[in-house]
Amino acid sequence: MDKTEDMKDGERHASDGTLDIQPLIATLVSMASRRGHKMGDLARELGVTYERLGQWRRRPAEISSAGTDVYDRAAKYLGIPTALVMVMGGKIRLSHFVWPATAPVADRVARELKRLRQDASLGGFVPDGLSNAAPDVQLFVLFLYAQISGQGAKDGMGLPWLSALHQAVTGEQMLRAAPGWASHPNSGGDRVF
Secondary structure (H helix, E strand, O other): OOOOOOOOOOOOEOOOOOEOOOHHHHHHHHHHHHHOOOHHHHHHHHOOOHHHHHHHHHOOOOHHHOOHHHHHHHHHHHOOOHHHHHHHOOOOOHHHHOOOOOOOHHHHHHHHHHHHHOOOOOHHHOOHHHHHOOHHHHHHHHHHHHHHOOOHHHOOOHHHHHHHHHHHHHOOOOOOOOOOHHHOOOOOOOOOO
């Protein structure tokens, strides 16, 4: 395959026929396409070889193992904060946002799932299988619930915080930290997020 051509061949597809590509890589490739850059150009921007970029696209290697310098370069290329790029790349996971407390995370997740089931608006929509879902799926559902219920980040700034991240990704506006973003007290309460 010519290194100057878009990488279409060799891409891995999921069982449903959709392209199985890591979110950060998909975003970078999309941006490169919009800018008229070839994959070799993108690799140079990231400070990696064309072969390494190809491995990330085909997934024999995960971008989550990349060094901080790659994330910094990707952030500059995309025009978004490095921390957000690290989330998209899997370097920072949702579990890293769980507030520390004395109760085990599994117990707090179980309590929050119970609270979600008792929610007057959403409780009836919670599938029975959520209790047996993988812990990362349960955590993701609870994260979304905290955001839409206005209890994200322990200060009621849930949805605005999520909206600010979305705006940064879509380029609608620069990421602006919500008031009090850096001053959340670690109360060690019962909430997960």
